[in-house]
Amino acid sequence: MASVTDKRPALKVEVPGSKEDGVKFGRVGIIAAVGFAIGIAWPRLAGVKLVPSVPVPAAAEASARELTGAPAETSKPAPAAPLPVPSVPAADKAPAERVLISDVQVASCRNEQGKRAQSCDRIEFDRLAREHLRELxxxxxxxxxxxxxxxGFELDFGAGKVKSIQSGKSTSLEQDVVDRFLACAKDGFANVPLAGIAHEQRAYTLYYRLELLSPAGSAAKPSATEPAPAAxxxxxxxxxxxxxxxxxALVRSQPARDGEVRARVLSGTRVxxxxxxGDWFRIKYDAKGSQGWVYRTAIGM
Structure with missing residues (x-):
């Protein structure tokens, strides 16, 4: 028994050193890193998508129709353009065209002491008044x-306002209609300031003559306040x-509305x-025998 055991070769175990073992692990790491890089880069280079993209709404709707078998929606026709609304014909005459306004006529003026002045300057009240007169x-x-x-307007530059408005003697309208016009005129001129109007006297009395045409009347109809030139x-x-x-009444140098104004004659004066x-009359209007032309209705002709 002892001879058999002695003839077996001895078992030899070799343990690698730290140097040899580090080299083998290093090679494995390099191979793994190269493989990882190739696995990341290759799909991008080859254009291969490993994960499906998020569907856009149109694609999702198409996919849903394919799965459910629903018919595709047809495009809705554009809404028809609305039919034009027929325009309402304008009235024959705008309200403001019914009013024919004469030139402003300064009847009198008073100074700071309240005394009547011999002559009156022509103040620019007209540029403020006409718009409000048309609104009547x-x-x-x-x-x-x-x-x-x-x-008739009483202007008080001391107070800076239109002091009063009244109807003149040549008014031909019914009194109840006149009262309505006066109420509208007072409302319209209540807040009209006189500041900025050049003036020489403290107070002025002036008149406007308004001719109101009937709604069916013609705007071209000649009026007593704006007469046509004489033939x-x-x-x-x-x-x-x-x-x-x-x-x-305005007394002019010639029988035409563009004639120079020579004088202003108050209501009731005998001439x-x-x-x-034509429609103009030559008159003597003062004791000196001064003459000029007035329109026929100014003297009741």
Whole structure:
């Protein structure tokens, strides 16, 4: 038994050193890193998608239709354009066109002491007044009124306002209509300031003559306040006396509305008629025998 055991070769175990073992682990790490890099880069280079993309709404709807078998929606037609609304024809005449406004006529003026001045300067109240006067055409309850409305204004520059408004003698409208116009005029001029208007005196009395046409009347209709130019031709002699019926009659140098204003004659003044040309009359209007032309309705002709 001892001889058999002695003939077996001895078992030899070799343990690698630390140097040899580190080299083998290093190679394994390099191979793993190279494989990882190739695994990341290769799908990008080859254009292969490993994970499906998030579907866009259109694609999702198409996919849902394929799965459910629902028919595809047809595009809705654009809504038809609305039919044009027929325009309402305008009225024959705007309300403001019913009012024909004369030039402003300064009847009198007073100085700081309240005494009446011998002569009055022409103040620029007209640029403020005309807009408000045109608005009287829309005064409630006067839509069918037609005739003459004379409005007198008392301007007080000391107080800086229109002190009062009253109806003149040449007004031809019914009193209830006049009262409505006066109420509208007072409301319209209540807050009109006089600041900025050049003036020489403290207070002024002036008049406007308004001719109101009927709603069906023509805007081109000649009026007493804005007469058409007199027909050409020589004047004819005339004689007699007349009384001024307008609140203030303008006496002009010639028988035309663009003639120079020579004088202003107040209502009730007696004048002597000396000639006629168309719708104009030549009159003597003072004790000196001064003459000029007035429109026929100014003296009731």
């Amino acid at each position: 055409a829309a005064c409630p309850g006067t839509e069918s009124a037609a005739g003459v409305l004379s409005l 050409s031709g020589e004047s004819t002699p005339a004689s007699g006396t007349a009384t001024v019926s307008w609140d203030v 002597v008629v000396t000639g006629k040309s």
